[in-house]
Every structure is written in C-alpha cells, then in structure tokens.
Amino acid sequence: MVSTSSTDEGRSTGVGRLQDKVVIVTGAAQGIGEAYAKAIAKEGAAVVVADLNTDSGERVAKEIEADGGRAVFVRTDVSDQASAEAAAAAAVESFGGIDGLVNNAAIYGDMQFDLLISVDWDYYRRFMSVNMDGALVMTRAVYTHMQKRGGGSIVNQSSTAAYLYSGFYGLAKVGVNGLTQQLAHEVGGMGIRVNAIAPGPTDTAATRTQAGDASKELVKNLAIKRMGQVDDMVGACLFLLSDEAAWVTAQILAVDGGQVFRP
Numbered sequence: 001m002v003s004t005s006s007t008d009e010g011r012s013t014g015v016g017r018l019q020d021k022v023v024i025v026t027g028a029a030q031g032i033g034e035a036y037a038k039a040i041a042k043e044g045a046a047v048v049v050a051d052l053n054t055d056s057g058e059r060v061a062k063e064i065e066a067d068g069g070r071a072v073f074v075r076t077d078v079s080d081q082a083s084a085e086a087a088a089a090a091a092v093e094s095f096g097g098i099d100g101l102v103n104n105a106a107i108y109g110d111m112q113f114d115l116l117i118s119v120d121w122d123y124y125r126r127f128m129s130v131n132m133d134g135a136l137v138m139t140r141a142v143y144t145h146m147q148k149r150g151g152g153s154i155v156n157q158s159s160t161a162a163y164l165y166s167g168f169y170g171l172a173k174v175g176v177n178g179l180t181q182q183l184a185h186e187v188g189g190m191g192i193r194v195n196a197i198a199p200g201p202t203d204t205a206a207t208r209t210q211a212g213d214a215s216k217e218l219v220k221n222l223a224i225k226r227m228g229q230v231d232d233m234v235g236a237c238l239f240l241l242s243d244e245a246a247w248v249t250a251q252i253l254a255v256d257g258g259q260v261f262r263p
C-alpha cells in the first residue's frame with residue numbers, strides 16, 4: 001500500500017495512504033466502524049460497508065459516495081459463513097479484489113447484562129459466534145482473495161475489556177486477541193498481517209446505552225481524563241492497514257487514554 005498524503009486533497013490527487021485498495025469494514029453502519037469506513041475511504045480505498053443493519057449501512061455507503069469516495073453496502077452477518085463469503089464476493093465483484101479487512105462488528109450496544117455463570121446458554125453461544133468467531137469467519141472468507149493481491153492487512157477490534165473484569169464481553173475480546181496472535185502466524189507467509197486495536201471507553205451511542213452515567217466514573221481512572229471519541233480510533237486503524245505497518249503483525253494496540261497498562 002503506497003503511503004504518502006492522508007487528506008481529502010491527497011485523494012483527489014491520487015496519493016491517499018490506501019489509494020486503490022479495497023477494504024471490508026464490518027459493523028460499519030454506525031459508531032466506531034462508521035468512522036473507520038469513512039476515514040479509509042478518504043485515504044483512497046473502496047470500502048465495503050458490511051453490517052446487519054441495512055438502513056444505517058446504506059446511509060454510510062451513500063455518505064461516503066456523496067463525499068467523493070467509493071463504497072457499497074452489503075448486508076452481512078459475520079457469524080455466518082455463507083454471508084461472509086457473499087460479502088467477500090461482493091467486494092471482488094464491485095471493486096476487483098480485497099486488500100484489507102476490519103473486523104469491528106460486535107453485539108455491544110444492546111448486549112444483555114448477565115454473568116458467565118448464569119447467562120442463557122443459547123444467548124452466550126450466539127454472542128460468542130458474533131463477538132469472537134465473527135473475526136475468524138470473515139478472515140476465512142477473505143484470505144485467499146488477499147493472497148491473489150500479494151497480501152493484505154486484517155485489523156480486529158478488541159477492547160481494554162479483555163484486561164478487565166467484564167464477563168462474557170471481555171472473554172470474547174480475549175478470544176479476539178488470541179485469534180489475532182495465532183492467525184498472524186498462519187497467514188504471515190502469505191503476506192497478510194493481522195493486528196488488533198483495543199479501544200478504551202469510547203463515546204458512541206452504544207456506550208451511552210451500556211454505561212450511561214458510569215462513564216463519568218470510568219473517566220476518572222484514565223490517564224487522559226476524557227472519553228475516547230470515534231476519531232481517536234481512526235489513526236491506529238489507518239496505520240495498521242497501511243504500509244507504514246509493513247513489519248507490524250500479531251500486535252494488540254491499546255487506544256485507551258491510558259486506561260490499562262500491561263507490563
């Protein structure tokens with residue numbers, strides 16, 4: 001991926017950091033995924049907005065196009081192999097191949113509050129199939145397409161919840177971290193890098209539903225005393241997708257205002 005300028009201006013002169021690449025972003029119909037999709041498009045890539053939510057997903061794709069970018073919405077369930085393969089096929093059909101995948105989708109905003117020892121088993125299985133296995137299902141659907149392009153970059157969305165008590169939500173993110181490390185070794189020889197971003201508490205509609213006033217308490221324990229904004233996440237995602245990170249793989253990058261430290 002050619003890396004030079006990173007602005008609107010860059011795109012119009014054909015020198016965005018992801019110029020002419022094709023990137024699938026899951027869970028891109030709102031929140032952090034929407035910010036990722038729009039920023040990736042501004043860097044010159046064509047974006048596949050892959051989400052369960054058709055209305056919002058189509059809105060995001062249209063807004064990217066209205067801003068001069070290239071995007072298509074594909075209704076996708078990341079836990080379903082056939083759906084993931086259809087999203088990959090749509091990317092190839094629309095834009096000619098696949099260079100990047102951002103596995104951002106998760107059940108989060110409307111997640112049930114329960115304990116590992118009591119959560120309904122069917123709910124738990126569904127939750128893990130989306131929040132943990134979804135990244136693997138999507139990776140399995142895209143990696144041969146990346147191979148055909150000579151390699152690619154996969155960015156998984158983890159969370160600092162992986163390092164804190166947070167029940168099955170955190171457990172799924174521990175799984176995402178492990179998946180990132182293991183997969184990086186399976187596909188590194190194919191020129192495919194796999195990394196993760198672990199955001200701290202970030203101000204999205206989903207977090208406002210989940211945490212409400214508890215966010216104010218969370219902020220007190222951060223080194224930087226404010227909630228993260230979706231745009232705080234974008235730089236890490238663009239870096240990991242781009243050639244600037246050509247020798248970076250199997251890493252989990254916390255973007256969290258100093259919420260956690262791991263010796």
Ligand code: NAI
Pocket residue numbers: 026027028029030031032033050051052053076077078079104105106107108109110130157158159160161198199200201202203204205206207
């Ligand atoms: P959100 O709930 O606004 O967005 C999640 C998106 O995933 C939604 O558009 C939803 O429709 C989609 N989705 C859910 N299940 C799906 C499925 N089976 N297939 C395809 N799409 C599906 O969440 P938000 O706040 O934007 O978070 C995005 C990601 O960042 C999630 O992975 C979340 O766990 C992670 N994260 C968020 C933090 C925060 O404070 N907002 C902090 C740390 C991590």
